[in-house]
Amino acid sequence: xxxxxxxxxxxxxxGGPLQVSRPIWxxxxxxxxxQPPHQFGASSILAAIMKHRWAIGRRLWPGxxxxxxxETTARLAVATHNLLSLGHPSMQTASARVRDSVIGxxxxxxxxxxxxxxxxxxxxxxxxxxxxxxxxxEHDLHSWLGTRSxxxxxxxxxxxxxxxxxxxxxxxxxxxxxxxxxxxxxxxPLWEALGEANPLxxxxxxxxxxxxxxxxxxxxxxxxxxxxxxVSAHLVEQGLAVVAEPLAVALFVHAAAKEGSRPTATSDxxxxxxxxxxxxxxxxxxxxxxxxxxxxLAALLAAASDEPWLVxxxxxxxxxxxAGLTEPFLTRxxxxxxxxxxxxxxxSEAHATVxxxxxxxxxxxxxxxx
Amino acid sequence: MVVRVASGQVRFVLPLxxxxxxxxxxxxxxxxxxxTIERLVAFFRLASSEMGLDELGTELRINFARASHGxxxxxxxxxxxxxxxIDSVLRAARAAQGAAYTGAGRHFVSVRDRLSPLGYDVxxxxxxxGDVVLYGNEHLHALTFEGELSVLQLLLRLELVRxxxxxxxxxxxxxxxxxxxxxxxxxxxxxxxxxxxxGVHAFATVIEEPSMHDGGHVEPSLWLIRIENAPxxxxxxxxxTPGMMAFTQxxxxxxxxxxxxxPVHLEACQSIFPEDTMVLFSPSPVSARMIRPLPKLLPIExxxxxxxxxxxSSANVAPVRPSSSGLAVDLYTQLSVIRVPPRGDVPVxxxxxxxxxxxxxxxxxxxxxxxxxxxxxxxxxxxxxxxGLQGLQFMPFGVLLRAAAKGVLVPVxxxxxxxxxxxxxxxxxxxxxxxxxxxxSPQEEPFRVAFSDLVALERHVLGELAVSPDPSTHTLETxxxxxxxxxxxxxxxxxxxxxxx
Numbered sequence: 018x019x020x021x022x023x024x025x026x027x028x029x030x031x032g033g034p035l036q037v038s039r040p041i042w043x044x045x046x047x048x049x050x051x052q053p054p055h056q057f058g059a060s061s062i063l064a065a066i067m068k069h070r071w072a073i074g075r076r077l078w079p080g081x082x083x084x085x086x087x088e089t090t091a092r093l094a095v096a097t098h099n100l101l102s103l104g105h106p107s108m109q110t111a112s113a114r115v116r117d118s119v120i121g122x123x124x125x126x127x128x129x130x131x132x133x134x135x136x137x138x139x140x141x142x143x144x145x146x147x148x149x150x151x152x153x154x155e156h157d158l159h160s161w162l163g164t165r166s167x168x169x170x171x172x173x174x175x176x177x178x179x180x181x182x183x184x185x186x187x188x189x190x191x192x193x194x195x196x197x198x199x200x201x202x203x204x205x206p207l208w209e210a211l212g213e214a215n216p217l218x219x220x221x222x223x224x225x226x227x228x229x230x231x232x233x234x235x236x237x238x239x240x241x242x243x244x245x246x247x248v249s250a251h252l253v254e255q256g257l258a259v260v261a262e263p264l265a266v267a268l269f270v271h272a273a274a275k276e277g278s279r280p281t282a283t284s285d286x287x288x289x290x291x292x293x294x295x296x297x298x299x300x301x302x303x304x305x306x307x308x309x310x311x312x313x314l315a316a317l318l319a320a321a322s323d324e325p326w327l328v329x330x331x332x333x334x335x336x337x338x339x340a341g342l343t344e345p346f347l348t349r350x351x352x353x354x355x356x357x358x359x360x361x362x363x364x365s366e367a368h369a370t371v372x373x374x375x376x377x378x379x380x381x382x383x384x385x386x387x
Numbered sequence: 388m389v390v391r392v393a394s395g396q397v398r399f400v401l402p403l404x405x406x407x408x409x410x411x412x413x414x415x416x417x418x419x420x421x422x423t424i425e426r427l428v429a430f431f432r433l434a435s436s437e438m439g440l441d442e443l444g445t446e447l448r449i450n451f452a453r454a455s456h457g458x459x460x461x462x463x464x465x466x467x468x469x470x471x472x473i474d475s476v477l478r479a480a481r482a483a484q485g486a487a488y489t490g491a492g493r494h495f496v497s498v499r500d501r502l503s504p505l506g507y508d509v510x511x512x513x514x515x516x517g518d519v520v521l522y523g524n525e526h527l528h529a530l531t532f533e534g535e536l537s538v539l540q541l542l543l544r545l546e547l548v549r550x551x552x553x554x555x556x557x558x559x560x561x562x563x564x565x566x567x568x569x570x571x572x573x574x575x576x577x578x579x580x581x582x583x584x585x586g587v588h589a590f591a592t593v594i595e596e597p598s599m600h601d602g603g604h605v606e607p608s609l610w611l612i613r614i615e616n617a618p619x620x621x622x623x624x625x626x627x628t629p630g631m632m633a634f635t636q637x638x639x640x641x642x643x644x645x646x647x648x649x650p651v652h653l654e655a656c657q658s659i660f661p662e663d664t665m666v667l668f669s670p671s672p673v674s675a676r677m678i679r680p681l682p683k684l685l686p687i688e689x690x691x692x693x694x695x696x697x698x699x700s701s702a703n704v705a706p707v708r709p710s711s712s713g714l715a716v717d718l719y720t721q722l723s724v725i726r727v728p729p730r731g732d733v734p735v736x737x738x739x740x741x742x743x744x745x746x747x748x749x750x751x752x753x754x755x756x757x758x759x760x761x762x763x764x765x766x767x768x769x770x771x772x773x774x775g776l777q778g779l780q781f782m783p784f785g786v787l788l789r790a791a792a793k794g795v796l797v798p799v800x801x802x803x804x805x806x807x808x809x810x811x812x813x814x815x816x817x818x819x820x821x822x823x824x825x826x827x828s829p830q831e832e833p834f835r836v837a838f839s840d841l842v843a844l845e846r847h848v849l850g851e852l853a854v855s856p857d858p859s860t861h862t863l864e865t866x867x868x869x870x871x872x873x874x875x876x877x878x879x880x881x882x883x884x885x886x887x888x
Contacts, residue, residue, distance in 0.1 A: 032869030038877040073868075075850035079748045105876045150871040169876030194874060246753035254755040304758045304781075338619060 018049050023062045026094045029147060030069040037169065040099045040108075040119045046126070049095070050088050070143035077139065077217075077247050084140040089129060093144045096127040096211060101194075103201050104153075106168060113203075120207050127210035131234075135241035142217035149222060151194035159186040199227070213237075220248045223263045224255070230263045232271040232290055239293060249297045257301045258311045265294055265313035269366040272373045284376040291321055291374055295328035299346045310353070316367035319357040322350045327374060389496055389522050390510055391503040399508045401522075403491035407470060411499055412506030414490035417444070417468040417476070420521065420528075421461045421485045428545065430463070431538075431651045433479035440538070441658030443476055444468040447538045452530035455517065460530060462519065488521050496522040539659050543675045547647035547668055555635070557626060557646035562617040566625065567634040567642050569594070569667065574630045575610030576691075581624075583691045583728045584800070588615040590684035613684050634667060640681065643668045691728065720805060724829040727802035732789040733778050736796050738827055739785035740770040746784055747771065751849045754781060762844035765823075765836045772836060773844070774823065786827060794818025797826045 024036035041049075063086045074081035084090075099119050102108060108116065132138035156167045158176055161184045165172070177185050192198055200208040209228060212219055216238040223230045239245045252260040268290040274282040298310060298318060310318065321327045325334060328350060329343060336342045357364065392399075392412045403415045421427045427449065434440065440447065444465035452460050463485075465476070477498060480487045488495035489506070494513075499506040502524070509522045517529030550556040570578050575591070582589050591612040617625065626633050626645060634642035637653045641660055647670050660666055665678040739747055751759060758781070765772045773782060788796040792809035795816055803812070803826070816824045821838035842848060 028872050032872050034875045035872045036875050036877065069869075076846050076868075079752050079846045079848075079850035081850060101874060104874075147872055151874060152871050153874040169874050191873075243752065250753050250755045254757050300753070300755070304755060306755070306757070338622075 018045075018052070019059045019062065021049070021094075021098070022059045022066065025098050027062055027066050027069075029094065029097065030066055030073065030144065032147065032150075035101075035151070037098065037101045037105060039105075040102045040123075041095045043122055046091070046095050050091055070140070073143040073146050074139045077142070077251065078135075078243060080243075081139050082136070084143055089137075089141065090144055092126040092129065093141060093211070093214065096123040096207065097145065097148070099123040099126075100200070100204055100207055100211070101151075103204050104169075104194075104198065116203060120204055124207050124210055127207055127214055129210075129214040131213065131216060131237035135244050138215075138217055138238050138241065138244060141215045145211065145215045145218060148211075148218065149193075149195050149225075152191045153194055153198060155190050155192055157188045159188070160184055196225075217244070217248070220244075221251055223252070223260050223267075230267040232267055232286065235264075236286055236289070239289070245293060245296075249293065249300055253297055253300050253304070253306055257297065257306065257308050257314070261294060261297055261314045262311040264290075265311075265317050265363075268294065268317070269313070269363065269370055272370040273366075284373055287370060287374040288327065291317065291327050291370065292330065294318075295321065296330065298349075299329070299333075302346045302349050303342070312357075312361060313363045313367075315353045315357050316361055316363035317370060318350050319354040320364070320367040320371040321374070322347075322354045324371070324375065327371070388510055388527065389507040389524060392499075392505040392508055394505060396505075396508075400511060401490055401494055401496055401509050404489075404496075404506075404508065410505050412489075412508065413468075413470070413473065413498070414495065415467060416489070416491050416495075417465040417473070417498075418488040418490070418495045418519070418521070419463040419465075419480050419485045420488070421463070421483065422458075424461055424541075426483045426485055427461050427463060428541070428650055430479055430483035430485055431541075433482050434476055435652035435655035437475050437479070438472055439655040439657065442469055442472050444472075449536040449538065449541060450518075450532045451534040451536070452519065452532050455515065455529045455531075459533075462530070486521075486523070493517070493519050494522070495519065497524060538656075539661075542649070542651060542653070542656060542659060543666070543677075545650050547644060547649055547670045549670070550646055550648050555646070555648065561619055562614075562622055562625070563635055563645075564616060565636055566614045566617045566645070567636060568612045568614065568625055569632045569634065570610040570612060571630040572608060572610065574628075575612075578610070578612070578631070579687045580691050582612070582614065582621075583687050585618070585621070586732070587617060587621070587687075589613060589687045590615075591687050591690055592682045592684045594678055594682060611678075611682055611684070612687070632669060640665045641668070642666070644670050688728065722826075722833075723804045724797055724801050724826045725804050726800060726829075728800075732799050734775075734787035734799050735779055735790050736772060736774040736788040736823075736825075737779055737782055737785040738767075738770050738772055738788060738825065739782070743784050744771055747773070747782065748849045750781055751844065752846060756845065759844045759846065763841040764844045764848065765840045765842070767834075767836070769827070772823070772825065774841060788825065791826075792816075792818070794822060795824050795826075798828060801826075801829065 020036070021041070024034075028035040067083055067086060070084045071081065074084065100123060103116065103119065108119075129141070132141055153169055154171070156170075156172050158165045158167065158172045160176070165176070172187065177187065179185070212228060213234060216234045219225075219228075219230065219234050220238050239248065268287070271282070271290065272287045294314060295318060298314065300306075301308070301310075309315075318328060325347075329346070333342050338344065394410055396412075397406060399412065401414065404412050405414075406412055419427075419430065421430065431440070434443065444467050446464075446466040448464045448466070450462045450464065452462050454460060468476070468489075477487050487498045489498050490496055494509070496507045496509055507522070507524075513520050513522070513527055513529065515527070515529035516531075518532045519530050521528040521530065568578075572593075575593075579589075579591055589612055591610055594609045594611050614621075614625075625631060633645040635645045637643050637649070638657055638660065640662070641653050641656075642665070643649055643653065647668075649668055653668075661679070663680050665681055667676045667678065669675065761776050763774045763776065765774075770785065773779070773785070779787065787799045789799045791797045791803050792812035795803075795809075795812050795818055797803060807815075813819055818824055821841075823836040823841075824833055825836065826833045
């Protein structure tokens with residue numbers, strides 16, 4: 018257990034070599050949860066994990082407090098470990114029954130549901146925030162006997178002896194686990210459960226292709242105003258054209274769903290989605306960030322420009338003109354309205370989305386309501 | 388009565404009729420007859436919208452005349468009418484329901500119309516008594532002048548019209564680039580001080596006018612202030628404060644009350660107004676005011692009261708270098724922080740008290756890291772010093788500080804005395820190494836912040852700041868994230884527990 022925390026969980030948050038061994042089974046997990054950390058001498062390791070998780074959380078939200086290493090932490094860490102262990106060469110040859118058993122147990126652990134509070138969302142995220150950075154070493158060993166590949170570690174030394182005589186040549190490359198290797202097909206439900214438990218991971222990386230952006234998941238975290246502001250600031254750093262387009266397109270899809278068909282298929286949710294995207298553009302304009310919005314966001318803002326309550330939070334709208342909070346933003350929005358043509362690609366979707374939002378004009382979005 | 392002019396006709400009964408290149412007959416002057424003064428105003432409004440009134444002719448004259456059959460008419464005479472403007476001015480006269488005549492002296496005949504495209508002449512000159520005789524198709528009027536009115540007097544007597552919508556109305560809180568304001572005598576100095584404090588570029592003077600109740604004695608009556616690039620935040624103050632009247636410049640020397648317009652397009656009336664006179668058109672019941680000679684406006688920096696001296700702060704400037712003669716002289720001076728009129732100073736730093744650090748946290752959490760990267764912070768016992776490498780934005784609280792020299796910070800609206808050069812301040816206070824010397828207020832001692840105490844503002848740094856002041860706990864450190872997690876598989880996984888459930 019100590020090895021798990023020190024060799025896997027700590028590098029997962031702090032970076033560095035991440036040891037993945039055989040899957041962790043229910044009995045081991047039960048022992049891990051039942052036994053206090055100091056009993057197995059992992060107090061200092063857990064303190065280091067806490068320190069790094071705290072730093073990760075504060076990069077997103079300055080008021081984030083020290084996170085606890087609790088059962089949720091253990092569930093996420095073990096589920097992640099088991100997910101990664103499925104890529105082990107030895108597990109590639111394991112039977113489907115064994116793999117299904119690992120995935121089934123890990124799925125039980127990962128099914129935590131959406132976070133109930135903003136703090137819980139941040140705590141979960143601090144554990145899994147570096148999943149997108151995971152890398153794996155791959156070595157190709159060429160010799161007179163042929164070519165062999167070794168993943169997740171160097172080839173055995175015995176195979177590299179007498180390199181000149183045996184014409185040994187080793188090529189090495191690092192590949193990103195999420196973007197280049199991908200989640201194993203049979204483990205997709207497990208990956209989706211981890212995404213549902215940690216919606217911040219999706220919210221902070223809307224430009225990814227898999228899984229596609231879903232406002233159902235985003236609402237689970239953006240409903241907390243402090244996280245919504247932090248996420249929008251983080252996204253604006255990445256460039257408006259890159260991150261706002263998939264969000265806007267996903268909102269068009271979300272608004273087209275029949276009202277009530279899903280818990281979040283409501284006009285309130287559409288209003289919030291438009292307000293969130295408008296807030297990103299407002300932040301983009303106010304901070305003088307370079308770049309222009311893409312066609313989807315431009316069409317959406319142009320369609321919503323007739324309704325100030327949709328594109329400006331109520332408290333910003335109430336600010337005096339001398340504060341300079343609204344004029345540059347509205348000027349840019351009106352310029353977008355002139356620039357966007359009625360027959361542009363996203364014009365009809367944007368108008369339909371705004372029409373859906375107009376059904377509920379009582380829903381007020383505030384920038385600083387918490 | 389009148390006769391139609393034939394093509395090629397060159398001799399006419401009416402004196403001073405000439406033929407232009409098209410064969411159309413026109414006299415030297417044009418005369419317009421209106422039944423009411425309102426129609427004359429309508430004519431001026433229409434004509435001035437198309438051309439300048441000085442383009443119409445050499446002189447414009449308005450006469451009130453009575454016809455032989457008793458009606459009272461208003462006559463406008465344009466002497467030596469410009470051939471280029473005739474068509475436009477005839478169109479305006481028709482729209483204003485006026486009758487147009489051409490001729491010279493006291494005889495005028497109707498101008499050309501559809502019945503006679505080349506114009507009219509008369510069979511014989513009438514001998515009826517009157518100052519002017521008008522020959523029409525079916526009438527002949529002899530009119531006698533009863534009074535005269537200059538165009539300038541007419542313009543001055545017209546009431547302004549409120550602009551209800553559009554960019555010239557008062558509905559939008561936006562000020563024109565150049566705004567004139569008249570202020571009652573008592574309010575003037577306060578407004579000048581306020582404008583100067585706000586860093587507004589403005590000029591002002593006192594308008595004097597004869598006081599009727601003091602035996603013709605001349606005394607100050609109004610302040611006239613011209614504000615360049617007035618910030619929109621002053622919209623309410625300048626336009627809605629009793630005792631102040633804002634004017635928009637429509638002509639070189641003509642001002643019209645902001646939010647109103649004159650019935651006539653004054654932009655086209657440049658030549659009507661005397662060159663040495665400024666005219667202020669105010670809404671009713673205030674009549675238009677002519678100021679002669681042109682007022683000479685002075686920069687408000689020269690008009691505001693001098694700042695009061697502040698309490699000395701003892702910041703010793705190091706002794707000056709020995710003179711070239713080799714005589715070492717120890718000269719010390721004390722720097723004092725005093726209030727000075729701000730001249731558009733841009734704050735570069737803020738001293739945020741600990742009670743307001745939570746505001747900084749909330750704003751900082753919502754700003755992109757690229758924006759926060761422009762700031763450095765230092766935790767002090769009195770608060771948090773936030774220093775903007777490219778100026779201070781997004782943090783409108785705390786004591787805002789400006790740079791008196793590189794690394795020398797004083798509150799906005801304050802300066803250092805004696806006013807030594809920035810280079811000397813930087814050299815003597817030793818801020819070339821990146822450290823900061825802060826003069827927090829006239830009453831407080833200055834302090835120095837070492838360069839090493841300044842850390843980049845990042846969100847996690849904000850998170851480490853306590854809300855209550857405790858200098859011992861204010862250790863700001865920047866934690867860099869480690870390298871990417873690198874998956875290492877154990878070389879061989881024995882699976883003795885594969886069956887475990």
